[in-house]
Amino acid sequence: MDGEPGELFPRERTEIAPGAVHVPDWLAPERQRELLEACRAWARPPAGLRTVRTPGGGTMTARQVCLGLHWYPYGYARTVVDGDGAPVKPMPGWLAELGREAVTAAYGLPEPAGTGGGAGTGTRTGTGTGTGTGEAYDIALVNFYDGDSRMGMHRDAEEKSGAPVVSLSLGDTCVFRFGNTASRGRPYQDVPLRSGDLFVFGGPARLAYHGVPKVLPGTAPPWLGLAGRLNITLRVGGLGTPPD
Template identity: 85%
Template sequence: MDGELFPAGGELFPRERTEIAPGAVHVPDWLGPGRQRELLDACRAWARPPAGLRTVRTPGGGTMTARQVCLGLHWYPYGYARTAVDGDGAPVKPLPGWLAELGREAVAAAYGGPSPAGAGAGAGAGNRDAAAGGAVAAAPYVYDIALINFYDGDSRMGMHRDAEEKSGAPVVSLSLGDTCVFRFGNTASRGRPYQDVRLRSGDLFVFGGPARMAYHGVPKVLPGTAPPGLGLTGRLNITLRVGGLGTAPD
């Protein structure tokens, strides 16, 4: 049944793992249909108050079109706190151990190494080789922050860097729902050179090492492209990070 509900996308050949830039790896179809549904159910629970889904406002008075909920620590422009300081002020929800473990599995899938137990059961998950991650993949990362962004059909994300963390651990990005155009750029500026990658439901994208501070964004979401069996209108992106912040700021 899952094969009918989650079609492969109509390609003659399966999409394969691709190194977009040194340290930046796209693993298509890493999350199988069952894992996608589990993550979606969890995201819906996390999005409920307190410290639930909110609209993010920038210091300059702008508003992000993608809405967000955080786990572990609460991100706001531009820092971290233990409470939803720009929301209802409630303590942030904890990041569950199974989600932190999924982050470690994702790094192994992207950069190579032994297949961890319970990995994502997607077509790309078994296609591992030694990428530019090298020593990056061997480190025992403890993922302690998750940012979950919800995009409707009109949402965008401008080019930015994930720069508030003190750890250089790879960023793990998981996609659910509608396909998006993910723009992955360079470390010097928001402009060219960059590459546009289509991220579909179940896809994994990891960037670390020399790509850790690259600018990236989402210029477009493609409405109506989510797998019919998932039951999601729009796109969810789960981004896992290692803060390296020690005691979190108040």
């Protein structure tokens, strides 16, 4: 893959851990601009960008908007139960399709025969780990980080589906800390995620702890027009119809 001008070595697709894959520069500049404009539209109220408050009374420094189903600590609902109470915005079909394409790009697996290539259908997931799913990506969490934002080590454990998590980065580079499934501590690896990078984790890595200890302000590509970092996380819920 191409890196930044002047880099000695191009950044390559890397398996960080079994089932966890980093694909640098996966999103072309035009697709990054399209995603940014979509995020700006989703961030507007109702059911717009909000500050997430934890049950213990704290607040997350990254602000968030959800699509498809609304995530709150620690569950899902059809409405913004910890905000303005509005119905959550729908998950666009094109974004579900992007999730399917991302899994294929990360794991290098062909579509099963006869799926027709529809949005979110027939996705083969995992790296020989038996976590394949035909379910569509139906949840998106969009987190906005300014220069002081962080995300503590956590697991994405509220979903019933074992489909891989798809993470897309826009804007400032961050340090993405990818850990293990047993604890928030070591061993972990710190992976710089730049604008346009893809990170997918499924199979044995699906419930690994991960977080963002640092954002590097001013590192976004100038042509994007974004100060800060956007992370678009796509998930398959497998939840049926959660309560309001």
